[in-house]
Amino acid sequence: MNSFTNSALRLLRSLLGAPSRSTGPYVGTITTLDGNTAVAVTEAGISETVALAASYPADAANLGWRCEQYRHGDNSQGAVLGSLAAESPRGALAAASGLSLSGSRAVCFLSGPDLASSLDLLTAAAGRHLPLVAHIANRALPNHSNSLGSGHEALHLAADCGCFVLFASNVQEAVDFYMVARHVAEQALIPGLVFMDGEQTALSMQELRLPPGELTKQFLGAADDEIPAATPAQRFLFGDTRRRIPRWHNPDRPAMLGGLQTTESWGLGRAAHQVFYQQHLVECLNQAFTKFEQLTGRNRRPLSTHRMEDAKLVLVVQGAAIETAETVADGLRRHYKCKVGVLGVRVLRPFPGAEIARLLGRNCRVCVLERLDSPAESDPPLLRELRSSLGRAMDNGRHG
Known part of the structure; x- marks a missing residue:
């Protein structure tokens, strides 16, 4: 059941007449939807095919897609909408990967446990450079018992699979990050994951x-458009231009993909992936954020800061907790004169460690809030990333 309890602050601001921050030429139409439905409606206007088999809480997105398919039949580019019902979430991710290999703009919806059971498929999709985007609705992984609440275990398990990872704090960001993720995935040929908290x-x-629809045409284009090759590696493979969604599986131009390799060849290929593809990812992501802001007026960046200028205590948070932490910081300042700021992490991969170190590189205390427990580790994942970034910045400063 959809929850209205998490919407109180946003509705209050609307009633009080808070001005909209969106001022670009393609602002969009105001409506009210839950995250699953909003993402499904957006996808149905952009993608061509979806693989369906998600479990709670992402299963509602499957229904949203089918409703849009029944209502409209095609997307904003005129392509017929299709859907494949898989036997399991792993089957859905495998089907979406196959569709992407064939040149289709494909998508799948998954819950946190669904993703955790499919990490090998996700790693294979990244290794084969599929411009695939998956939407993940967080749910805690089973531990001493099952839970329907949000947990970030799957988020951090998937962080090192070779995909870039965006984490939305609200429904608007989930939709916007999908647009950005689709643009980056199709430019860099690296899969993208867009996470949002469950309830x-x-x-x-x-x-x-x-x-x-005009934003889709300006920002994303059609799957079969010819676009300039974005990197030297792409120009080597495709020439000066390529299809926006490459047809890696093309009966007219057969090639072996994913064949068994010797240990030495596999290692060289893995190293080349980092050099020729991953090192361009940050640039592609920043360009996508900038272009999206120009078209919509909405500023999306890897990090957000709230009252950080004079903060003595900084709360580092992800996901839906960002808005809550910002409200708490305002209350502590107003009622207790505590100088509290908030640093919101919206991009987990590529991790913006250098920027975080710059923002925290002064005399302040840091509190990292995470929705998971790591009993066998001294620090949870986000805190480990933070320590590593600060330590690297100190070493670079010390040794020049």
Whole structure:
């Protein structure tokens, strides 16, 4: 059931007449939807095919896609909408990967446990350079018992699979990050994962602006468009131009993909992936954020800061907790004169360690809040990333 309890702050701001921050030429239409439905409606206007088999809480997105397919039949580019019902979430990810290999703009919806059971398929998709985007609704992994609440275990398990990872704090960001993720995946040829918290975002009714069809044409284009090759490696493979969604599986131009390799060849290929593809990812991501802001007026960046200028205590958070932490910081300043700031991490991969070190590189205390427990580790994942970034910055400063 969709939750209205997480929408109180946003509705209060709407009633008080808070001005909209969106001022670009393609702002979009205001509506109210839960995260699952908003993402499914957006996908149905952009993608061509979906693989369906998600479990709770992402299963509502499957229904949203089918409703849009029944209502409209095709997307904003005129392509017929298709869907494949898989036997399991692993089957859905495998089907979406196959569709992407064939040149289709494909997508799948998964829950946290679904993703955790499919990490090998995700790693294979990254290794084969599929421009695939998957939407993940967080749910805690089973431990001493099952839980329906949000947990970030799957988020951090998937962080090192070779995909870039965006994490939305609300429904509007989930839709916007999908647009950005699709643009980056198709430019860099690296799969993207867009996460959102379960009951706080995926099942929460919130006000948002859905992207208009004109934005899709300007920002994303069609799957079969000829576009300039974005990197030297792409120009070596495809020439000066390539199809936006490459047809890696093409009966007219057969090639062996994913064949068994010797240990030495596999290692060289893995190293080449980092040099020729991953090192361009940050540049592609920044360019996508900038272009999206120009078209919509909405500023999306890897990190957000709230009252950090004079903060003595900084809360580092991800996901839906960012908005809550910002409200808490305002309250502590107002009622207790505590100088509290908030650093919101919205991009987990590539991790913005240098920027975090710059923002925290002064005399302040840091509190990292995470939705998971790591009993066998001294620090949870986000805190480990933070320590590593700060330590690297100190070493670079010490040794020049």
